[in-house]
Amino acid sequence: MKRFNHFDAASVEEAVSLLNESTGPSYVIAGGSDLMGCLKDNLWMEAPERIVNLKTIPGLNEIRVENDGLHIGALVTLTDLSESDAIKEQWPGLAEAARRTASPLLRNMGTVAGNICQENRCWYYRYPDKIGGRIDCVRKGGKRCLAVPGDHRFHSIFGAVKKCIAVNPSDTAPAFIALNATVKTTKRDIAIDEFFSAEKGAQSTILDRDEIVTEIIVPKPEAGPTSAFRKIAYRKSIDFALVNCAASVAVKDGKIESARICLNGVHNNPRRCETSEELLIGKELTEELAREAGELAVAEAKPLLQNGFKVQMAKTIVADTLMDCTK
Ligand SMILES: Cc1cc2nc3c(=O)[nH]c(=O)nc-3n(C[C@H](O)[C@H](O)[C@H](O)COP(=O)(O)OP(=O)(O)OC[C@H]3O[C@@H](n4cnc5c(N)ncnc54)[C@H](O)[C@@H]3O)c2cc1C
Numbered sequence: 001m002k003r004f005n006h007f008d009a010a011s012v013e014e015a016v017s018l019l020n021e022s023t024g025p026s027y028v029i030a031g032g033s034d035l036m037g038c039l040k041d042n043l044w045m046e047a048p049e050r051i052v053n054l055k056t057i058p059g060l061n062e063i064r065v066e067n068d069g070l071h072i073g074a075l076v077t078l079t080d081l082s083e084s085d086a087i088k089e090q091w092p093g094l095a096e097a098a099r100r101t102a103s104p105l106l107r108n109m110g111t112v113a114g115n116i117c118q119e120n121r122c123w124y125y126r127y128p129d130k131i132g133g134r135i136d137c138v139r140k141g142g143k144r145c146l147a148v149p150g151d152h153r154f155h156s157i158f159g160a161v162k163k164c165i166a167v168n169p170s171d172t173a174p175a176f177i178a179l180n181a182t183v184k185t186t187k188r189d190i191a192i193d194e195f196f197s198a199e200k201g202a203q204s205t206i207l208d209r210d211e212i213v214t215e216i217i218v219p220k221p222e223a224g225p226t227s228a229f230r231k232i233a234y235r236k237s238i239d240f241a242l243v244n245c246a247a248s249v250a251v252k253d254g255k256i257e258s259a260r261i262c263l264n265g266v267h268n269n270p271r272r273c274e275t276s277e278e279l280l281i282g283k284e285l286t287e288e289l290a291r292e293a294g295e296l297a298v299a300e301a302k303p304l305l306q307n308g309f310k311v312q313m314a315k316t317i318v319a320d321t322l323m324d325c326t327k
């Protein structure tokens, strides 16, 4: 790993100043469970000049339920998220997404902001440069994607973004999208639907390099709503999703009033299933309807040679997650 300067920020304002004063690239660090791997493997073209530690900032690790909904501080750990009684009761899909992330140790270290800002896990991209040299794929400034002609079993089934077919690996991202969250940063409030982008900004988001997530706000559930999360991975613990899905459904007088469904692990950015959502409105949530919604969710899928199996998984997980919302 290349040498860098490490600063403990005492406040959010100081953290922003430290980022802006840097003479080279700089990154914030929270739990470090993703960032340290990126640094050790020299993922980025330019090594950072400085790393700014957010964990020394007081008050960013609180969960509060207020009139407008749930406020989750950026440094709240995935363990705290998964074990909060208020979240388990009112936003069960989010608690389950956090519970299914990584392992107990990583959930104790990993923060919610780090989880939605993490880098993709494409094995060519994350290939450690100390083993056989650097692999410069498109996403690293090279000319071609190695996964398209190579091993793309776990990659996108909905095409490429700027020639890259890596997938967003976050488990909490689809839950926040299904729950229509807002990400509060040092610069602005970002609707969660706008937050993820593999094409611009830092890592997998639209964040500017000197922009810090301070809080995520999840609106209170409407009358009769519920949410759910499911994940398919090779191993039950400590494994990234092959496909995951979160859904939130509001039912009134037996009919669906509103619905939000999001798949992840299937494209560069988490993928909202809007045609499936539209199908549900005004209807009773039955097994048959849920299966139809699953079919619609993959109608535009373009699997590659090795990952057609993920289409079937995505179809099934959408239906099953929707049915979980009725429990
Ligand atoms: C073995 C292993 C298994 C894993 N399994 C899973 C899994 O199953 N599901 C899953 O979703 N993830 C998984 N992860 C990924 C990830 O490490 C964790 O999910 C964790 O939540 C990341 O949070 P962190 O606080 O450690 O982030 P860090 O490593 O500190 O940061 C990650 C990125 O986010 C940025 N960042 C952090 N906080 C902020 C902020 N407040 N504002 C702006 N940018 C910020 C950092 O600059 C960095 O780019 C796994 C990681 C490992 C090592």
Ligand code: SF4
Pocket: 122, 123, 124, 125, 137, 138, 139, 140, 144, 145, 146, 147, 148, 155, 163, 164, 165, 166
């Ligand atoms: S999928 Fe993306 S990250 Fe992976 S090799 Fe291709 S361009 Fe690189």
